[in-house]
Amino acid sequence: MTKGLKIIFAAASFALAGSAFAETLAPDDVEIVDMEVTASLTGKPGDATIGRETFADRKKGNCLACHVNADLSDQLFHGEVGPPLDGVGDRWTAQELRAIVIDSKEVFGEQTIMPGFYTMNVGINVAEKHKGQTILSAQDVEDVVAYLTTLSE
Amino acid sequence: MAKIYKTGVLLAGLLTAGMSSAALAGGPVDEKLVIDDELEIITRTAAPEGHPLDEVISGWHYRTEETRALEADSFQNPGMLYVERGEEIWNTVEGDAGKSCASCHGDGEEFLKGIGANYPKWNADANKPFNLELQVDQCREENMQAKPYKFDAADQKALVTYIKHQSIGMPVEIDLSQGEMQEWWKKGEETYYTRTGQLNLACATCHEDYNGNYIRADHLSQGNVNGFPTYRLKQSAMVSLHNRFRGCIRDTRAEFPAAFSDELMALEVYVTWRGTGLSVETPAVRQ
Numbered sequence: 001m002t003k004g005l006k007i008i009f010a011a012a013s014f015a016l017a018g019s020a021f022a023e024t025l026a027p028d029d030v031e032i033v034d035m036e037v038t039a040s041l042t043g044k045p046g047d048a049t050i051g052r053e054t055f056a057d058r059k060k061g062n063c064l065a066c067h068v069n070a071d072l073s074d075q076l077f078h079g080e081v082g083p084p085l086d087g088v089g090d091r092w093t094a095q096e097l098r099a100i101v102i103d104s105k106e107v108f109g110e111q112t113i114m115p116g117f118y119t120m121n122v123g124i125n126v127a128e129k130h131k132g133q134t135i136l137s138a139q140d141v142e143d144v145v146a147y148l149t150t151l152s153e
Numbered sequence: 154m155a156k157i158y159k160t161g162v163l164l165a166g167l168l169t170a171g172m173s174s175a176a177l178a179g180g181p182v183d184e185k186l187v188i189d190d191e192l193e194i195i196t197r198t199a200a201p202e203g204h205p206l207d208e209v210i211s212g213w214h215y216r217t218e219e220t221r222a223l224e225a226d227s228f229q230n231p232g233m234l235y236v237e238r239g240e241e242i243w244n245t246v247e248g249d250a251g252k253s254c255a256s257c258h259g260d261g262e263e264f265l266k267g268i269g270a271n272y273p274k275w276n277a278d279a280n281k282p283f284n285l286e287l288q289v290d291q292c293r294e295e296n297m298q299a300k301p302y303k304f305d306a307a308d309q310k311a312l313v314t315y316i317k318h319q320s321i322g323m324p325v326e327i328d329l330s331q332g333e334m335q336e337w338w339k340k341g342e343e344t345y346y347t348r349t350g351q352l353n354l355a356c357a358t359c360h361e362d363y364n365g366n367y368i369r370a371d372h373l374s375q376g377n378v379n380g381f382p383t384y385r386l387k388q389s390a391m392v393s394l395h396n397r398f399r400g401c402i403r404d405t406r407a408e409f410p411a412a413f414s415d416e417l418m419a420l421e422v423y424v425t426w427r428g429t430g431l432s433v434e435t436p437a438v439r440q
Binding site: 062064065066076077078079080081111113115116121122123124125126127128130133135 | 355359370
């Protein structure tokens with residue numbers, strides 16, 4: 001396939017995906033099978049540039065609270081309770097990363113410290129203002145996953 | 154797990170330009186706390202029987218050199234101002250009965266020695282464990298005919314700091330054989346391991362599984378309470394134990410229980426037991 005054809009093909013499949021999964025998947029409808037969530041939660045691809053911001057935003061992903069990420073070395077104080085994310089895009093597929101971000105307990109087991117960012121499987125007594133809400137929106141998850149896949153060593 | 158990651162993180166840190174080295178120090182420091190070059194504080198000791206960890210370690214070991222130095226010098230320790238204020242309150246008449254604490258108990262430094270190290274304590278009349286705040290309030294209402302303190306009133310914090318400070322250096326030991334203390338301990342243990350909030354974290358998740366590691370700029374300790382009330386630089390104020398409990402629970406994005414509620418009293422019993430053998434450090438200095 002030539003490069004031009006590939007792009008046309010990719011554009012066509014995005015358009016297809018867009019029409020087939022126009023509705024965003026609700027947290028309870030997400031299925032994690034074999035440590036993967038195969039399709040985009042929104043039917044749309046994520047935006048890695050926005051994902052980088054969501055990743056760092058303390059009110060959104062706040063991922064640096066627990067993970068070192070050299071790509072964001074301009075920000076101080078990277079946490080260390082989770083593994084460093086340098087090269088995480090080499091170690092996991094987008095489908096696996098999506099599953100981990102959505103509900104890491106389904107991948108790593110109940111004991112993991114990592115919160116589930118798009119799940120209703122949370123702790124007791126959730127604060128009123130967070131009740132029934134996920135930490136990230138479906139599109140936030142897609143953006144973060146798109147960003148994570150760019151972290152290559 | 155945490156230990157394995159740490160080495161990796163350290164290497165990553167050395168290789169990463171612009172990273173703060175402070176965030177990569179890891180683990181409790183190997184130092185001794187001696188206050189004013191004369192009072193040795195037990196900051197590490199073998200854990201009591203049934204404790205999930207082998208060694209209990211004071212939060213002092215997890216703080217920066219500057220913060221540790223503040224606690225080692227009582228002239229520099231900002232918490233000592235609260236001790237002084239607490240002594241004034243001890244000797245001040247309040248309430249319709251025309252009494253001060255000292256009217257019944259006499260000299261605070263004599264009477265209070267060791268008392269703070271043994272709280273919370275079973276209170277048969279109330280049929281629940283009492284911490285120092287509840288004990289003070291009972292005394293105020295019944296003996297002084299004064300109003301109980303509002304939670305975290307400046308005078309409540311100062312008086313409790315003064316009372317606890319009279320046990321500085323003495324090992325924490327609570328009596329679980331009295332009344333229903335065992336049941337309360339058990340209830341507190343349950344709370345300690347229950348995950349709360351949208352972030353789905355239990356006390357144990359951070360303070361048992363990941364102490365010695367950083368969450369962002371915060372160096373996680375074992376969460377021992379031997380230094381409470383404690384002077385927190387972040388708030389530039391004395392912080393009570395129940396204030397900290399509530400702050401921690403709030404940070405998991407959960408609703409937090411009322412101060413001195415049964416749930417938090419049970420947690421105080423359990424968490425105090427977890428620090429058995431550590432010296433009282435009040436007023437400790439923390440981040």
